[in-house]
Amino acid sequence: MAANPIVMSKQREEVVHGVPTEVVCTAFSNSILVLVTQYGKMGTIVYVDPSTVGDNVSRPSLTTKVLLGKDEEAGNKPVLLAMALKDKTMEGIQALREVIRSCQVW
Numbered sequence: 820m821a822a823n824p825i826v827m828s829k830q831r832e833e834v835v836h837g838v839p840t841e842v843v844c845t846a847f848s849n850s851i852l853v854l855v856t857q858y859g860k861m862g863t864i865v866y867v868d869p870s871t872v873g874d875n876v877s878r879p880s881l882t883t884k885v886l887l888g889k890d891e892e893a894g895n896k897p898v899l900l901a902m903a904l905k906d907k908t909m910e911g912i913q914a915l916r917e918v919i920r921s922c923q924v925w
Contacts, residue, residue: 829922835914836906842915844922851898853922855915862903863888869898 828845835857843854854861864887870880886899904911 831918831922833918835918836908836911838906838911840915840918842918842922844919852901853898853919854901855919856901856903857905858903860903861901863901865900865902867898867900 826845826847828843830841830843832839832841834840838857840855840857841859843852845852856862863885866884866886868882868884870882904915
C-alpha cells in the first residue's frame with residue numbers, strides 16, 4: 820500500500836515571454852511555498868498573508884512582507900513566494916500567474 824506524501828508538491832517548466840521559467844508549489848499543513856525562477860535559484864522571498872477583513876467579503880485582502888531580497892512593488896493559507904525573475908514586465912507577471920496556477924496545490 821502506497822503512503823501519501825508528507826507534503827504535496829507540483830512543478831512545471833515553461834518558456835514565459837522567451838525566458839525559461841521554473842515553478843514549484845508545495846503545500847504544507849499551515850502554509851504554501853511557491854518558488855518561481857528564471858535564474859535557476861531563489862531570489863526575493865515575499866510572505867503573502869490573506870486577511871478575511873477587506874473591502875470585498877468574497878475576496879480577502881493580501882498583506883505582503885519582503886523577508887529577504889529587494890522590496891519592490893509588485894486558499895486562505897499564508898504563502899511564501901520566492902522569485903528570481905529576468906522578465907519583470909506586467910505581461911510577464913501575468914503569464915507567470917497562469918504557470919503558477921498550473922502547479923496549484925491549494
